[in-house]
Amino acid sequence: MASDRRDQAVHAALAQGLLTEEQPVAALLDTGGIRASATALKEAFAAVTDAPVLHAFAVKAAPLVPVLALLHSEGLGAEVASPGELALARAAGVPAARTVLDSPAKSAGELHEALALGVAVNADNLQELARLDALAPGRAGSPESAAPAVGLRVNPQLGGGSIGALSTATATSKFGVGLRDAGARALIVRAVLDRPWLTRLHIHTGSQGIPLPLMARGVRAVWELAEEINAVAGRRRIDTVDIGGGLPVNFASDEHTPSFSAYARLLREEAPGLFDGGYGLVTEFGRALLAKHGTILSRVEYAKTAGGRPIAVTHAGVQVAARTVYDPESWPLRIRAYDAEGLPKSGPAVAQDIAGPACFAGDLLAEARPLPLLEPGDVIAVLDTGAYYFSSPYGYNSLPRPAVHGFTAAAAADGGGGAVRFTTVRRAQRLDEIVAESGGAYAAALLP
Ligand SMILES: *Cc1c(COP(=O)(O)O)cnc(C)c1O
Numbered sequence: 065m066a067s068d069r070r071d072q073a074v075h076a077a078l079a080q081g082l083l084t085e086e087q088p089v090a091a092l093l094d095t096g097g098i099r100a101s102a103t104a105l106k107e108a109f110a111a112v113t114d115a116p117v118l119h120a121f122a123v124k125a126a127p128l129v130p131v132l133a134l135l136h137s138e139g140l141g142a143e144v145a146s147p148g149e150l151a152l153a154r155a156a157g158v159p160a161a162r163t164v165l166d167s168p169a170k171s172a173g174e175l176h177e178a179l180a181l182g183v184a185v186n187a188d189n190l191q192e193l194a195r196l197d198a199l200a201p202g203r204a205g206s207p208e209s210a211a212p213a214v215g216l217r218v219n220p221q222l223g224g225g226s227i228g229a230l231s232t233a234t235a236t237s238k239f240g241v242g243l244r245d246a247g248a249r250a251l252i253v254r255a256v257l258d259r260p261w262l263t264r265l266h267i268h269t270g271s272q273g274i275p276l277p278l279m280a281r282g283v284r285a286v287w288e289l290a291e292e293i294n295a296v297a298g299r300r301r302i303d304t305v306d307i308g309g310g311l312p313v314n315f316a317s318d319e320h321t322p323s324f325s326a327y328a329r330l331l332r333e334e335a336p337g338l339f340d341g342g343y344g345l346v347t348e349f350g351r352a353l354l355a356k357h358g359t360i361l362s363r364v365e366y367a368k369t370a371g372g373r374p375i376a377v378t379h380a381g382v383q384v385a386a387r388t389v390y391d392p393e394s395w396p397l398r399i400r401a402y403d404a405e406g407l408p409k410s411g412p413a414v415a416q417d418i419a420g421p422a423c424f425a426g427d428l429l430a431e432a433r434p435l436p437l438l439e440p441g442d443v444i445a446v447l448d449t450g451a452y453y454f455s456s457p458y459g460y461n462s463l464p465r466p467a468v469h470g471f472t473a474a475a476a477a478d479g480g481g482g483a484v485r486f487t488t489v490r491r492a493q494r495l496d497e498i499v500a501e502s503g504g505a506y507a508a509a510l511l512p
Contacts (some may be wrong), residue, residue, distance in 0.1 A: 067318050068475045070359060071408060074270035074445055076484035077361060078406030079237060082469055087492050089362040089379040091454040091468040097357035102138035108324035112332045113339040116488055116512055118346045120164045122309050123149040125350025125451040130489045132156035143348040147174060164346060168238055175199055179212055186215040186266040188243055215264025215306055217245050220285035225274035226406045233269040233282055255295050256301055265290050277324055280334040283307050287335040306346035313355040315448050320386045339420025351451040358450025360384050363443040376438035381420010381427040381445055383463035384454045398447040406443060411436035422461045464493035
């Protein structure tokens, strides 16, 4: 998010009472920034192909119905990977025809529901294709019917990136059919030739930490496979390639690098035939669309020292930043210091720990981070948290999910000068809801 808009929003959030004693942590989403990223994505691919492109937002990156509805209004669809995510996309009004279901563990019931709704499905493996045969036997031979598209996920087995847990194209990854495994290529070709309704190939090389050239080589490998299948078939049996998401996000500054357009240009260089207008495309970006447009705000409750180290104890910790807390090397986040009025704090930088509220020692958002010395009542902003952070809360210590507020900031040129309007995206979880989710209705269940 643009830093001036962010400062404006933090100040307005404090002035408008969004951080309170009862709700000392809250999240902000920059509506204009999300729109701008959606536009950048659409323009990037429109510049490299004339073919239809469905940009399906990866719902897991920000499973919030108003976000999905906003992206839908910008012309994006939804990539879902569970019944819950599908329900969110439907609640947001995303049509089935603009929804894609990917998941490594779809049950027969899920597959049946998706196909009945008209949601495109990417099968993860050959067993799943066999299951689809059984579910939709009548579709064989009628590829022109209005039935939803079906694809097969392929793992190019090109290796991983800097974050092992998010590298999906390793030799032994759980995702897709390993393209380099003995005999696999021939099996895939056969599987497509045998099924007229199987018209797509799908790949997703990983999320964050995958070098762009590796992502592009993965897309190239799938394009080459599509060409091989089409050559054997004598016609364009594979007509659409779903290239997945995974564009990494720069967590070190406000710059949006690498850009969607740089990636689209690289893809066209690496797999030119995929962009000659003959292939339809699906993309599934998540993090790159949302990350930079979210901010977590928390009041500093206490400021103490231990062993000479200043520690700011805040209300933002593992419940809103699980990845950073458990794997700080892979997921460092920028933190900005504000005073109680939400104005940027100045002063000499002092190395201090930024601690969360959870009851384990590792619940730190940052260690020895140089920041103006924080005091009780100050506010911290945890930047670039619009994807996979507050929207993927973690239930540790029964800490409530914080409220999420969307905002629009009028540019100074519009005479705005600080006019920030907030709207509720998700209200904070209430204590009675936590009790209900924790078996509150069954209090006596274990008593004799
Ligand atoms: C997670 C995921 C995405 C989105 O990845 P980002 O890194 O957020 O862009 C897309 N497709 C699939 C299949 C995924 O699992």
